[in-house]
Structures are given as C-alpha cells and as structure tokens.
Amino acid sequence: MSHELRTPLNGILGFAQILAREPGMSDANRERLRIVRTSGDQLLGLVNDVLDLAKVEAGRLEASPVPFA
Numbered sequence: 697m698s699h700e701l702r703t704p705l706n707g708i709l710g711f712a713q714i715l716a717r718e719p720g721m722s723d724a725n726r727e728r729l730r731i732v733r734t735s736g737d738q739l740l741g742l743v744n745d746v747l748d749l750a751k752v753e754a755g756r757l758e759a760s761p762v763p764f765a
Contacts (some may be wrong), residue, residue, distance in 0.1 A: 716729050
C-alpha cells in the first residue's frame, strides 16, 4: 500500500520542485506552486504516519530505545 500512495505523491512533489526552478515565473504562480509543495509535504507526512500506525496494529513495527534529554 505504501508505494501506491507515496509514488504518485512524490511525482507531484518532484515535478513541483522542477517547476519552481523555471526562470521568469510570475510571483502569483510561484506562490501557487509553494502551496502545492507545502500541501504535498503535509499530505506525505500524514500518509507516512498512517502507514506507521498500520505497522503498529499489524505488530510489524520494531522499536529501538534511545536515550534522550
């Protein structure tokens, strides 16, 4: 399931990054592209979180304890 969700989303994010490098893009279009990238990054984070929860529920998540302050 992870590839079915992540692959198209990564394609969208990658293409948005390529478009952001285009010279001469208007400020309005650059802002629209920033919104696409921000929204895509947030969606990718949610997808990753849901997939992590699915691993926990399936008993397939391995935890490695580490010290922290």
